[in-house]
Amino acid sequence: MRTRRYRRPALLLLRLTLVAGGAAGCTSGPTEGEIISGLEEELRSVVGEWTAVSTTAPGALTLEFALESAGGTAVRGAGTMREGTAGAPIAISVTGTYVRPVLTLAFTGMVFEGRAVNGQFSGRYTTVGGISDAMVLTGADYSRSVPMLFQER
Numbered sequence: 001m002r003t004r005r006y007r008r009p010a011l012l013l014l015r016l017t018l019v020a021g022g023a024a025g026c027t028s029g030p031t032e033g034e035i036i037s038g039l040e041e042e043l044r045s046v047v048g049e050w051t052a053v054s055t056t057a058p059g060a061l062t063l064e065f066a067l068e069s070a071g072g073t074a075v076r077g078a079g080t081m082r083e084g085t086a087g088a089p090i091a092i093s094v095t096g097t098y099v100r101p102v103l104t105l106a107f108t109g110m111v112f113e114g115r116a117v118n119g120q121f122s123g124r125y126t127t128v129g130g131i132s133d134a135m136v137l138t139g140a141d142y143s144r145s146v147p148m149l150f151q152e153r
Contacts, residue, residue, distance in 0.1 A: 046075060046098045046125065049153040055132065056147050060084055061112065065094050073097045081110055101126045103150075115139045123150065
């Protein structure tokens with residue numbers, strides 16, 4: 001799995017400041033072009049560690065997972081999910097695609113509201129702030145849409 005160089009805008013700013021003039025005696029920051037270039041690099045890939053939390057009922061559903069390249073635009077990974085303050089996290093698998101800027105993910109192995117479900121998520125990854133959209137959970141005679149915020153760690 002490839003390690004991402006810029007996890008947070010503050011780290012990006014520090015990295016670009018050091019490149020632009022070094023830490024000692026540097027009075028100018030990165031140029032606009034350097035900042036845009038760094039952000040563009042961040043958004044080119046979705047490989048890495050992710051978290052997702054429900055936004056209408058914080059803590060109602062939490063996912064933690066890692067994505068790796070599966071060749072071309074395909075991604076895959078594994079992680080855990082937790083419903084509310086339930087006991088131990090449940091192991092999940094994830095597959096999907098990233099055709100910039102659209103990230104589409106399918107989760108298996110989930111249990112929500114006492115039901116075995118699969119999760120489907122698709123959103124536009126256009127900012128380092130994450131992707132906010134609904135994840136659809138489906139199972140036998142069950143369907144629920146849960147607003148989520150997906151963010152890289």
